[in-house]
């Protein structure tokens with residue numbers, strides 16, 4: 001019989017505790033959710049992304065199934081300001097004593113950001129350290145989080161690099177739309193930055209993770225190829241008059 005899955009262990013101390021149905025996968029929480037990750041720093045836990053917020057009960061229940069104390073969650077780190085990633089923050093804030101971390105360059109309408117992080121900042125989650133890498137392109141505020149566990153380098157890439165996904169395609173990247181500040185040049189630079197990391201596991205905010213240095217490299221190479229194809233669509237060029245940040249400048253938190 002089909003066993004109901006409540007969470008997935010990705011690596012030691014890293015768990016998937018929520019996700020929607022993107023990529024034809026079984027949702028763990030609400031169909032509209034991004035991936036939601038739990039980082040287990042021992043004394044302290046953190047979430048990376050918060051989902052759309054349409055079923056936080058299920059999210060909390062999944063964490064309990066995993067045997068973790070939700071009260072130990074002290075931080076929620078947002079990879080970028082899109083509703084499928086940040087919608088849950090408000091509800092989680094009501095239930096838990098959390099601080100919210102986000103990248104720079106976005107306007108959060110209903111959420112109070114506790115700390116805006118920049119390139120090379122370190123976020124401590126118990127005895128785990130997450131290093132921030134700024135990866136604009138999909139959105140101006142997109143960040144990647146890098147950590148080392150058991151000598152393996154893990155990188156959370158948000159929607160900037162979703163990578164090779166069996167049921168969807170190769171080198172998937174976040175949707176490109178100038179209305180939320182997408183920028184093709186930045187996007188390519190950010191993928192190249194991610195390539196330089198030489199990571200062992202690439203963990204995107206939608207779909208499945210790429211495991212192994214070669215698979216990670218291949219995924220990122222395919223992301224770059226996809227962006228090169230975007231460059232060849234002249235119509236897309238007409239969507240590029242706005243500089244990233246320009247539209248957000250006056251509204252920054």
Ligand SMILES: [Zn+2]
Pocket residue numbers: 034082084085159205206
């Ligand atoms: Zn998303």
